[in-house]
Amino acid sequence: MFWKHGFADASLQELEKATGVNKSGLYSEFSDKEELFLESLRFYLDRLPQRELLMVEPLGWDNIEQFLKLGPRNTEGQKGCFAISSMRELAILPPAAIEMLERGRVQLKRLIARNIEAEKPKADVNDLAGMVLTFFAGLSVERNLKSSRANAGRKVDNLMQVLRSF
Amino acid sequence: MFWKHGFADASLQELEKATGVNKSGLYSEFSDKEELFLESLRFYLDRLPQRELLMVEPLGWDNIEQFLKLGPRNTEGQKGCFAISSMRELAILPPAAIEMLERGRVQLKRLIARNIEAEKPKADVNDLAGMVLTFFAGLSVERNLKSSRANAGRKVDNLMQVLRSF
């Protein structure tokens, strides 16, 4: 629900229906809506399926490609990446959530960098990892638009062609 | 206010304060909050300063570079691109707003493509334009994070180096 509607627009009523847990139950387990959001985000980041894509041996461009292709996918109707989407609401998110997002980002970048490093490219590994990450963010955002959903695969192919040339 | 807080989180009270116009005045001019948002978005898209960056003669890579560097800038404290940020809320935005976003995107892509075309690259112009646009979306999102705000310029430099090689 947070993924789809964001923090502000996900009402307690909808959260009850989505979780199947009564409001009483929710509040006996979480102190408030912010903590519920925080734990949802933690849950998402912890078992981020994208992460495993980047740990397949041997590390390399193929992992990056899989990550970009399957990363911002639509899981159960959700679009894009929950973490990326949440960055829209940074202004109203609890500080702990922001930290979590920043930390998750750093981790992801490190994973990407390790895959790039395995290919021993000529260009700077950190720069390339940053590029991949920015591209990933862009793809995640575009996932929401129907007009650019179709050619997402082609976009990744194009980028990969560039990356592999390094 | 919509730019900063998004549609859901921008309250009428804040809108009054931000516009300096009374609620009565707001509602005498706009039918509801949705129309006010719609017109705000139209206003933004119409005088999108980024657009002019892409029309400087002669067309070419330099325009693209300027666009990527100054495009997702912070205008009056606002971060990233209003249009990109709004894509987070597509689920609750009025259909007219979604259409507007899609149309603005197409226009922007066309402008980018024209600049790329002027350079007569070997690669497909449309593919390259899509790449620039995705990268732009990524940069806009990352603008919200303090950790990745600093090296945005470097990122653009890296991408431009790639693009110019085509």
Next chain:
DNA sequence: GCGGTATTGAACTAATCGGTTCTTTAAAGT
């Protein structure tokens, strides 16, 4: 200075928001 027109301020509506409390019901342990 006068009259018409915007603009404002404040009171008000109905609905919804996040959050609390308490009673009832269901489940589990022994």
Next chain:
DNA sequence: ACTTTAAAGAACCGATTAGTTCAATACCGC
């Protein structure tokens, strides 16, 4: 079967939401 514990339901809270109404006030053309 009885007791303890967990979960559910529902009523309720004050605050806030988008939106309306109307009287008071400011402004402007004449």
